[in-house]
Amino acid sequence: MAMTSVRVLLVAAGALFMIAPFLIMVSTSFEPDTALLPSPPHFFPQNLTFSNYLDAWNGSDFGRYFLNSAYVSVLTTVASVAISAMTAFAFARFDFPAKNLVYGILLAGLMIPGIVVIVPQFILAKSLGLVDSLNGLVFFYTAGQIAFTTFLLRAFFERVPIELDEAMTIDGAGTLRKFLRLYLPLGRPALATAGVFSFLGAWDEYVWALTVISDSSKRTLPLGIAAFQGEHSTAWGLVFAASTIAVIPVVAVYIAGQRHLISGLTAGAVK
Incomplete structure (x- = not known):
């Protein structure tokens, strides 16, 4: 009984530690806009206001950025899951020459940090005419997620x-x-899990979008939120309000897929 109580306390402490930054962000987003972060930080707003959310949504084409991210993330999720499902099916149920070698090469791509190949990717994107293109983001996001998604679905x-x-x-x-x-x-549990990961990966990605997108009308949410930060000061209430709005679809997707998430993640762990 004592060990159970200790475990519960440790899990609760870990959960609080993980969620504390999110609670501080949400609390600050409901406070009057300020260039200084609250010190010490607090979990509940001291002076409740919704003006930051109105300013964030109505200013700087935030709605356009939101729709851009939704477009890129949904298409990436559909494309990566569809392609990976067919690829995983082939690896799981068919024998063909160099099958293990091809699969090993596919998985080797997971070991290469994305930042290492960002210059070759940019050269390729430029040669294909995919710079400053939302469809270009979909193409590279999908390609980058196929290896992991195939690995996940094959096991299932x-x-x-x-x-x-x-x-x-x-x-x-x-x-x-x-x-x-x-x-x-x-394979619905694994497909749902793959869809959640694909959506989150495309929704939150920043570095590649920053590299290839220069047209302000084609910015995704991470780029749009970064643009809220001024040269000499940052309107933290505005930034955190925009960040909170950006988190809502992520939470919605996770809640929608959580029923299948655990079984999908443990696919193939037990025969």
Whole structure:
């Protein structure tokens, strides 16, 4: 009993430590705009006001930035999950020459930090005409997420009983039908998990967007929020209000997918 209480206290302390910056951000966003952060920081606003949210949404094309991020994130999620699902299915259920080698090369891409290849990526984007393009962001975000998403989905597809696959083959089902009617329905937990990670990765990404986007009308939310910071001072209430708005879709996506998130993350861990 004592050990259980200690564990609960440790988990609660860890949770509070993790959520404290978020609570401070939300609290500051409801206070009158100031160039100085509250000292000491507090979890509840001292002078409640909604003006920061109105100013953030109505100023500096914030609505456009929000829609840009939504467009990029949704398309990236759909594209990366669709492509990775087909790739994972092929690795899970088919044998072909150099299968393990190709899969190893795919996973090796996860070991390379994105900042290392940012210059070659920019050269490639320029040669393909994808600089200053939201579709260009979708293209590179999707390419960057395929390796991890394939790894996640393959582990889940391999858990699908081979007997079900063989039974559908006996009934005359082809590869496409088995993929659509068997693997995708059973793989919903992993697909939901992959979708959550893909959306979060595209929604929060900053460095690549900063590198290739110079047109202010094509900024995503991270770029738009960064633009709120002045040269000599920062309107923290405004910045935190914009950041809080930006977090809302992330929380919504996580809540929508949390039912499948744990089972998707543990896919393939137990045979």
